[in-house]
Amino acid sequence: MATPKYIVVLQCHIVKERCSGFFCENAFWNRQGGFADYPQDQPIRLLTLTCGGCCGRATLRKLSHFLKRLRKHSDISPPEVVLHFASCICKENFHGPKCPHYDYLKELVERKGLAWREGTRISDHAENRRDELGHWTWKKE
Numbered sequence: 452m453a454t455p456k457y458i459v460v461l462q463c464h465i466v467k468e469r470c471s472g473f474f475c476e477n478a479f480w481n482r483q484g485g486f487a488d489y490p491q492d493q494p495i496r497l498l499t500l501t502c503g504g505c506c507g508r509a510t511l512r513k514l515s516h517f518l519k520r521l522r523k524h525s526d527i528s529p530p531e532v533v534l535h536f537a538s539c540i541c542k543e544n545f546h547g548p549k550c551p552h553y554d555y556l557k558e559l560v561e562r563k564g565l566a567w568r569e570g571t572r573i574s575d576h577a578e579n580r581r582d583e584l585g586h587w588t589w590k591k592e
């Protein structure tokens with residue numbers, strides 16, 4: 452697996468209404484969770500985006516804008532970019548079930564010709580709960 456030069460993290464717009472995204476960035480900085488395979492000693496740029504809200508269609512426009520600017524203002528090409536679906540999109544977690552439009556989002560990313568991977572911050576606690584129960588449980592109100 453070649454090390455990407457640029458990582459785009461796609462995050463859930465609804466979740467980002469209350470989440471700063473710190474744990475995504477922190478996992479990247481420390482090369483943990485979904486970023487654990489990337490070397491610490493190579494420069495990798497990072498961009499975070501939200502899907503724009505259900506059904507996530509704005510992702511296409513945002514990625515189009517990003518790729519145009521990337522081609523014009525950097526020496527990085529699209530094959531050197533990897534998109535990571537944030538854990539709040541691709542996994543059940545504290546914030547709710549995984550995105551109901553996940554397959555659609557993957558299709559949009561693929562239509563823009565980008566490679567993608569799953570996960571950003573992956574908490575041990577959440578992984579244990581998913582492994583033990585097969586699903587997340589939320590507190591009853």
Ligand code: SF4
Pocket residue numbers: 462463466467470471472473474475537538539540546571572
């Ligand atoms: S994965 Fe976690 S830190 Fe990243 S945007 Fe989603 S809720 Fe926030």
Ligand code: SF4
Pocket residue numbers: 462463464465466502503504505506507540549550551552553
């Ligand atoms: S489309 Fe999915 S990722 Fe985007 S806001 Fe809706 S639930 Fe969140």
